[in-house]
Amino acid sequence: MQFEFSSDKTYDIIAIGRACVDLNAVEYNRPMEETMTFSKYVGGSPANIAIGSSKLGLKAGFIGKLSDDQHGNFIRQYMADAGIDTSNMVTDKEGHKTGLTFTEIKSPEECSILMYREKVADLYLSPDEVDEDYVKQAKILLVSGTALAQSPSREAVIKAVELARKHDVKVIFELDYRPYTWGSKEETAVYYGLIAEQSDVVIGTRDEYDMMENLEAGEGENEDTINHLFKHQPNLIVIKHGVSGSYAFTKDGEAYRGHAYKTKVLKTFGAGDSYASAFLYALINGKDIDTALKFGSASAAIVVSKHSSSEAMPTVEEIEQLISEKENQ
Numbered sequence: 290m291q292f293e294f295s296s297d298k299t300y301d302i303i304a305i306g307r308a309c310v311d312l313n314a315v316e317y318n319r320p321m322e323e324t325m326t327f328s329k330y331v332g333g334s335p336a337n338i339a340i341g342s343s344k345l346g347l348k349a350g351f352i353g354k355l356s357d358d359q360h361g362n363f364i365r366q367y368m369a370d371a372g373i374d375t376s377n378m379v380t381d382k383e384g385h386k387t388g389l390t391f392t393e394i395k396s397p398e399e400c401s402i403l404m405y406r407e408k409v410a411d412l413y414l415s416p417d418e419v420d421e422d423y424v425k426q427a428k429i430l431l432v433s434g435t436a437l438a439q440s441p442s443r444e445a446v447i448k449a450v451e452l453a454r455k456h457d458v459k460v461i462f463e464l465d466y467r468p469y470t471w472g473s474k475e476e477t478a479v480y481y482g483l484i485a486e487q488s489d490v491v492i493g494t495r496d497e498y499d500m501m502e503n504l505e506a507g508e509g510e511n512e513d514t515i516n517h518l519f520k521h522q523p524n525l526i527v528i529k530h531g532v533s534g535s536y537a538f539t540k541d542g543e544a545y546r547g548h549a550y551k552t553k554v555l556k557t558f559g560a561g562d563s564y565a566s567a568f569l570y571a572l573i574n575g576k577d578i579d580t581a582l583k584f585g586s587a588s589a590a591i592v593v594s595k596h597s598s599s600e601a602m603p604t605v606e607e608i609e610q611l612i613s614e615k616e617n618q
């Protein structure tokens with residue numbers, strides 16, 4: 290199966306959601322309590338995906354809200370320098386702050402993130418700040434699940450999805466579950482289900498689908514997930530299983546397996562965002578799903594071997610080289 294995108298659009302991908310700051314532990318192999326220095330990067334899953342996409346040569350735009358301070362300025366400048374259109378990144382005028390993510394790298398297998406997301410600017414994006422003329426110019430609207438966690442960002446995303454559907458823009462829903470901003474699991478399941486059913490492609494980890502289905506982590510089955518979602522809009526469902534790889538299922542009954550590429554892992558975060566940007570790059574460029582899965586896995590293998598999520602996003606050449614090395618081993 291090959292995915293078809295409208296050819297008459299200005300942007301390949303417009304992402305909606307948070308653009309924040311990651312503070313990644315400089316000293317690793319120790320708990321955060323003992324980490325004294327952190328490096329600053331732009332972060333936030335949809336921002337990482339936009340940066341990754343742009344680095345791969347896609348024309349990317351972003352809809353979001355930034356704090357009116359040095360952190361907001363830093364994010365806007367970094368994203369503009371990365372080639373992303375920032376015209377629809379609005380500045381918050383009510384004193385809301387940039388979300389911060391501190392990372393802890395205890396060992397390559399034992400990583401965690403600590404998010405500071407109280408009253409963060411990105412969740413104050415309002416529906417009137419989502420411009421129909423902008424959304425309609427994209428081949429893909431990339432929706433981050435976290436942007437559904439609170440109003441008014443929730444309504445802004447629902448509006449963007451409705452506009453995308455109206456204007457033949459494919460909706461890609463990255464479940465991107467972050468517990469810190471949601472009120473309850475039931476609430477998460479309601480909004481995840483609502484948007485997943487209206488999306489063309491859904492991407493998430495098995496645990497995130499369990500969240501969507503209001504199950505305990507580990508309880509859900511891929512077959513039940515696809516049987517349910519394929520009764521609705523989605524044509525393609527991607528389910529990630531960490532280092533065990535990933536699966537892609539199509540509505541016409543095909544199933545594909547993606548394998549993780551072995552690499553020297555520095556930390557595990559950043560895998561999902563790099564995977565999504567390269568997977569989508571491949572789909573937009575008319576590559577088949579097997580190749581898109583390889584692109585996703587290769588991009589993730591590169592990013593988990595480096596220090597950041599955004600800055601470490603690879604080029605097409607780096608991805609192709611890694612695939613060719615691994616496939617010829």
Ligand SMILES: Nc1ncnc2c1ncn2[C@@H]1O[C@H](COP(=O)(O)OP(=O)(O)O)[C@@H](O)[C@H]1O
Nearest residue numbers: 529530531532534535549560561564586589590
């Ligand atoms: N330790 C790892 N080494 C190499 N590739 C990895 C590793 N962890 C994840 N990946 C790759 O990244 C993809 C997404 O990772 P996953 O952990 O499922 O997503 P997320 O980061 O969103 O939780 C996997 O399908 C795999 O290809």
Ligand SMILES: O=C(O)C[C@@H](O)[C@H](O)C(=O)COP(=O)(O)O
Nearest residue numbers: 332333334558559560561562598
């Ligand atoms: O998404 C965030 O707000 C934090 C990210 O910027 C951070 O780099 C991260 O945790 C990425 O992890 P991933 O979802 O595994 O790609």
